[in-house]
Amino acid sequence: MDSFYEFINRNSLILPFSTITVGVSGGPDSLALLHLLAEMRTRKNLKLAAVHLDHMFRGEESEREMNFVISFCKKLQIPCEAKQVDVKAYQEARGLSSQVAARECRYAFYKEAMEKHGAGFLALGHHADDQVETILMRLARGSTGEGTAGIPVSRSFHNGVLIRPLLGTPKSDILSYCEEHGLQPRFDPSNDSDTYTRNRFRQIVLPFLKQENPRVHERFQHFSENLREDEAYLEALTEKELHKVFKRKGKHEAELDSTGFNNMASPLQRRAIQLILNYLYKQVPPSISSIHIEKLRALISQKHPSGSLDYPKGLKVIKSYQKCLFTFEQEKHTPFMKELSVPGIMDLENGYQIIAELKSNYLERSNFSITMNPESISLPLVIRSRKQGDKMKLMGMNGSKKVKDIFINEKIPIHKRESWPIVEDAEGNIVWIPGLKKSAFAVSDPKGENIVLHYQMQ
């Protein structure tokens, strides 16, 4: 087990006087890990505690496994925290996959045990072949950035550190160790979909790689560690650049300046998207892959001013001119149509209001107000949402213009167009698009009493 000692020393994984909880399934990896740590116990002044969770997936058989772990620990004089949890019930109540449910239950129990024993470390039995398989599976699936670096040697967990001391040791060495020391591990016939995929890599790809280079796992481990370092550096750089292009950042949405984003270097753009997704999703869905990230880069850099993408779990990315909005809020715009009394005030769903009054000799040049002669329009006025084919006669221009083209020319984002008010008279003439354009019905030289409308924030 030279590789084991070399690996833990190189990564300073086992510090003297530590209290370490060890996740033990009863399989060869975690059994060997517990045994190895027990061997180091006196020399390093370690306090150990084993943790076993019976997922109750296989009835009596898994209960036997739990009892086996308990008696194994007794022989080594290591306290063992063992618990049975009906993971299937937990899974069904929350609509999770069995794999995710089992993981959640296990990790919650690890936390409990760490607290009970005052442990600063949790050691798990992932090994070098797991690392090679994980990296290859993630590359094949299309993971990005840190994901392709595979399993970390250590990471913070709860109030301590999760360590994987066997990550430099290949499975064959672990099995030999078990045999040499008379450990009789249990083999769990797991059948989740990840295990099926993993088995194919294990049986087909790994033998080939090991034939090419029997120490191939060391190459993968170096690759993982270097990549992790590169990633940490690039991520810090990305955060700095991303900060400059954020226009807005809320809990459920974020808005970027697309020109600023396009000016970022491509490696930072990819990482920036990943950071935004990590931020908005509490847990990034596993179905998100590099394809989503490339599609998004294409959307933001495309010449066409607007477009959108639908991501899993209802996240929508909307590009509109200079802005790119990431939002979970589904715009549910129901068409509206309401009569406006004069005088009167109407509050609109987009946060604005229209104030109608009768005023003499009043005129404002801006598009946020309109003055109309009551004799040249038919009342009542109606405030409504836009309709397909809407046209309006513009003030000072011959012929009519499509409302859609007005929105495009004024660079109004698509998601705002549905809630934008249109003012129409009783004969169906569009007289005003508040804030944007006045029609030929607007008065430019007011005489006597006129209808005056204002468009302003509520």
Ligand SMILES: Nc1ncnc2c1ncn2[C@@H]1O[C@H](COP(=O)(O)OP(=O)(O)OP(=O)(O)O)[C@@H](O)[C@H]1O
């Ligand atoms: N039921 C469990 N209770 C406690 N810890 C567990 C349990 N199952 C797995 N672990 C921990 O998680 C690690 C990884 O588990 P996984 O099932 O992915 O690997 P494995 O190759 O089957 O490992 P092992 O040979 O130890 O079963 C294990 O080595 C062990 O440390």
